Amino acid sequence: MGGRFELDLSELLSFEPGGGLIHFGGQRVLLMDPVALGLLRKELIKLMGMTAARGTFTRLGYAHGWRTAEAMKGAVPWKDESLWRRAGGRLHTLQGQVRVEPVQRRADEGPEPFAEAQWHDSYEAEQHLLHLGQSDQPVCWSLTGFASGYMSYVNGKPIYGTELRCVGKGDAACHYVGRPAEEWSTECTEVLRLYETQCMEGMLAQVTEALRQAERKLRAKRQSLARAGVTEDPAGMVARSEAMQRIINLARRVAKVDSTVLVTGESGVGKERIARLIHDESGRAHQAFVAVNCAAVTESLLESELFGHARGAFTGATHDRAGLFEAAHGGTLFLDEVGEVPPSMQAKLLRVLQEREVRRVGENASRKVDVRLVAATNRDLAEEVRQGRFRQDLYYRLRVIELKIPPLRERRDDVLPLARLLLAEAAERLGRRVSGLSPDAADQLLRYAWPGNVRELSNAVERAVALCEGTRVEREDLPEEVRAAPPSLVPTGNPQRLEDMEKHYILAVLAQNGGNRARTAEQLDIGVATLYRKLKQYGHPEAAH
Numbered sequence: 001m002g003g004r005f006e007l008d009l010s011e012l013l014s015f016e017p018g019g020g021l022i023h024f025g026g027q028r029v030l031l032m033d034p035v036a037l038g039l040l041r042k043e044l045i046k047l048m049g050m051t052a053a054r055g056t057f058t059r060l061g062y063a064h065g066w067r068t069a070e071a072m073k074g075a076v077p078w079k080d081e082s083l084w085r086r087a088g089g090r091l092h093t094l095q096g097q098v099r100v101e102p103v104q105r106r107a108d109e110g111p112e113p114f115a116e117a118q119w120h121d122s123y124e125a126e127q128h129l130l131h132l133g134q135s136d137q138p139v140c141w142s143l144t145g146f147a148s149g150y151m152s153y154v155n156g157k158p159i160y161g162t163e164l165r166c167v168g169k170g171d172a173a174c175h176y177v178g179r180p181a182e183e184w185s186t187e188c189t190e191v192l193r194l195y196e197t198q199c200m201e202g203m204l205a206q207v208t209e210a211l212r213q214a215e216r217k218l219r220a221k222r223q224s225l226a227r228a229g230v231t232e233d234p235a236g237m238v239a240r241s242e243a244m245q246r247i248i249n250l251a252r253r254v255a256k257v258d259s260t261v262l263v264t265g266e267s268g269v270g271k272e273r274i275a276r277l278i279h280d281e282s283g284r285a286h287q288a289f290v291a292v293n294c295a296a297v298t299e300s301l302l303e304s305e306l307f308g309h310a311r312g313a314f315t316g317a318t319h320d321r322a323g324l325f326e327a328a329h330g331g332t333l334f335l336d337e338v339g340e341v342p343p344s345m346q347a348k349l350l351r352v353l354q355e356r357e358v359r360r361v362g363e364n365a366s367r368k369v370d371v372r373l374v375a376a377t378n379r380d381l382a383e384e385v386r387q388g389r390f391r392q393d394l395y396y397r398l399r400v401i402e403l404k405i406p407p408l409r410e411r412r413d414d415v416l417p418l419a420r421l422l423l424a425e426a427a428e429r430l431g432r433r434v435s436g437l438s439p440d441a442a443d444q445l446l447r448y449a450w451p452g453n454v455r456e457l458s459n460a461v462e463r464a465v466a467l468c469e470g471t472r473v474e475r476e477d478l479p480e481e482v483r484a485a486p487p488s489l490v491p492t493g494n495p496q497r498l499e500d501m502e503k504h505y506i507l508a509v510l511a512q513n514g515g516n517r518a519r520t521a522e523q524l525d526i527g528v529a530t531l532y533r534k535l536k537q538y539g540h541p542e543a544a545h
Helices: 034-048 050-075 081-085 088-094 123-132 141-155 186-193 197-228 242-255 271-280 299-307 343-355 381-386 392-398 412-430 439-447 453-467 498-512 517-524 528-538
Strands: 013-015 022-024 027-029 099-102 115-120 159-165 174-180 261-264 289-293 332-336 372-377 401-404
Touching: 027 050, 034 050, 034 123, 050 081, 050 088, 050 141, 081 141, 088 099, 088 141, 115 141, 123 141, 141 159, 141 174, 242 271, 242 401, 261 271, 271 289, 271 332, 271 372, 299 343, 343 392, 381 392, 412 439, 412 453, 439 453, 498 517, 498 528, 517 528
Parallel strands: 261 372, 261 401, 289 332, 332 372
Antiparallel strands: 013 022, 022 027, 099 115, 115 174, 159 174
């Protein structure tokens, strides 16, 4: 592919006087704005993913190179056919795609590859950097394909190439090498697959199978929920209380824009579920949703986890690694427990939000990122700001829109629908034929205050499903603290009779005291004999002692 030849652009390129037709080497060509191709690249990557898009552009370039070699064979009166075989680099340059420079190898650099060239002014690297930022892999896909296609035609056998270095990933110049298929090592299998149509077919087959599996899981879930008598909205959210319905409606409205969202509420209320709803209802739903619990990562590792690191940046950094911001490029990054981020990291996080770029630990260059940020905390960040533990500027940057999720005790209407949903999911997961809650079990779930919110409810229901001996959860299957919950003094649904409320309350206090009648009587401000008489009236086992 190296070498300059006496090929003149004015001889190869011709224009029809009236316009409309342009020919290069006797074949019709088109003038195409590189920015339009860059935008096409961006859309294909979003739609298909990096690997499939790379394969598509590689094979497009391969076809272009093959057609150019075929057309140029008779378009120019070559003195020697070998000149035609080696003219691909010059033709690539004349077409305005890249400037090709032969590589001068030293004797100590090992065996010379079949083809080698250094590229400058690559339009592909330029457009990738413009629209997608710096990559961690070579990006001159169609140029690589063109060189390979041209050489494959003129040599009568497949010649496959790849980039060893690329401007699109931060190198000073692009460096191409090409070899016959049989000379490539087994490590280059993935590169060679880019030239095969099976590459795309394989990707589509994977996507199809993933969709089938998702449909099977969704169908099984709907069947289990139907058996449990649970109805849910299209996003899988269960919300009967007005307060939670307002939160979900607001989350759906927020999803349509890219503003940063702060989700607040007690631990276990479902902040991540709301964050996922925002992602799923947004234009980024086809891209990654990446979640990280900031409280679960040590301060020394949090920067590397979020921003990535370069090889050798610290002990144990044996290779370059992209951070979670880069992993979420085009999608949503969920920072859970953001109130736990140490002050030294708060300034760096603020910079990323302002500049929309990250810098890996150990690197000087910044990388553009396109990420929608959703943060969550169970802390009162306004108070943290007043106490000087959280940066005020970061607080306002995160709190463009705030969603405050009420605790479960303030939305009693959601308890039983959530419990039935969680029961159906647990029964499906554990392989148990448990179809519902007994009236006593349901009543007890409503009595409990749920300090751990939905997470605690989920654990309690799973325990009950695991221990249940029948086809429905009974009161005795629930955790002890839930069984011991006294009745609420505020009626829910149909009011109970006064004597029934008294009975339930006395038995609940007795259970809280572990069956100690003296302590129970003292707390209820009644005599022990009175308590004994009532227990006997209720038929309680303690009355027999």
